[in-house]
Amino acid sequence: MxxxxxxxxxxxxxxxxxxxxxxxxxxxDDLLADERVVHxxxxxxxxxxxxxxGIGVLxxxxxxxxxxxxxxxxxxxRPSVEKLFRxxxxxxxxxxxxxxxxxxx
Amino acid sequence: xxxxMELRFDALPQNEAFARVTIAxxxxxxxxxxxxMADLKTAVSEAVTNAIVHGYGNExxxxxxxxxxxxxxxxxxxxxxxxxxxxxxxxxxxxxxxxGDGAERSGMGFCVMQTFMDAVEVDSTPGEGTTVTMRxxxxxxxxLYRERMLDEIG
Numbered sequence: 645m646x647x648x649x650x651x652x653x654x655x656x657x658x659x660x661x662x663x664x665x666x667x668x669x670x671x672x673d674d675l676l677a678d679e680r681v682v683h684x685x686x687x688x689x690x691x692x693x694x695x696x697x698g699i700g701v702l703x704x705x706x707x708x709x710x711x712x713x714x715x716x717x718x719x720x721x722r723p724s725v726e727k728l729f730r731x732x733x734x735x736x737x738x739x740x741x742x743x744x745x746x747x748x749x
Numbered sequence: 750x751x752x753x754m755e756l757r758f759d760a761l762p763q764n765e766a767f768a769r770v771t772i773a774x775x776x777x778x779x780x781x782x783x784x785x786m787a788d789l790k791t792a793v794s795e796a797v798t799n800a801i802v803h804g805y806g807n808e809x810x811x812x813x814x815x816x817x818x819x820x821x822x823x824x825x826x827x828x829x830x831x832x833x834x835x836x837x838x839x840x841x842x843x844x845x846x847x848x849g850d851g852a853e854r855s856g857m858g859f860c861v862m863q864t865f866m867d868a869v870e871v872d873s874t875p876g877e878g879t880t881v882t883m884r885x886x887x888x889x890x891x892x893l894y895r896e897r898m899l900d901e902i903g
Contacts, residue, residue: 662798663762669853693769695794696861700853724787731864732857
């Protein structure tokens with residue numbers, strides 16, 4: 645099986661909390677069931693809220709992709725999402741592609 | 750002026766968003782900035798999730814959300830459950846602490862509350878329940894100017 649060279653972009657919108665996490669996790673895992681998918685970019689521009697349940701979802705997917713030599717990146721984070729992302733140290737293991745300036749809304 | 754609200758709701762995951770929106774609507778009276786509002790919503794979301802998942806073990810129950818503020822612009826938020834309680838509060842508040850139930854939990858809940866609020870206190874009795882009390886000064890635009898000034902000073 646040949647892996648896709650280009651990253652697959654997944655748009656996650658709405659809110660990522662403990663309530664929505666199982667559904668979002670399942671949808672991502674459905675995509676990752678295709679082992680040709682090794683590089684994934686999450687477009688979070690329309691993600692209006694995330695709490696620590698989201699950290700678990702992202703770390704779990706990172707683990708799956710790392711195990712097949714792939715990578716996980718994010719782009720378009722809103723300042724509030726990015727604050728949590730950095731607080732939890734995700735920025736050290738998940739690439740930020742086009743981080744918005746830490747501007748104040 | 751002093752103002753206080755109390756809300757009781759079922760310990761269901763769909764009420765996490767309900768609790769966030771409610772605290773945001775209450776806090777609007779203090780004219781918070783968007784970052785202050787986001788911090789508050791995230792902290793409340795963490796505490797309510799803890800009550801549902803850990804306090805009641807996803808078995809349902811009633812969660813209480815109490816909030817009040819006074820002239821000092823300090824908003825106090827309490828999230829209370831009558832679930833199983835926490836045996837070792839100090840350990841539970843450590844970053845990356847997790848009950849290890851197999852789910853993908855980050856163990857960052859209390860850490861997020863402590864970072865996003867000015868103060869967090871946990872009062873818990875095993876078998877009786879847990880009350881999380883969080884306080885935050887809602888400075889509004891004045892706080893934003895202060896941050897900018899500190900940024901400029903470096």
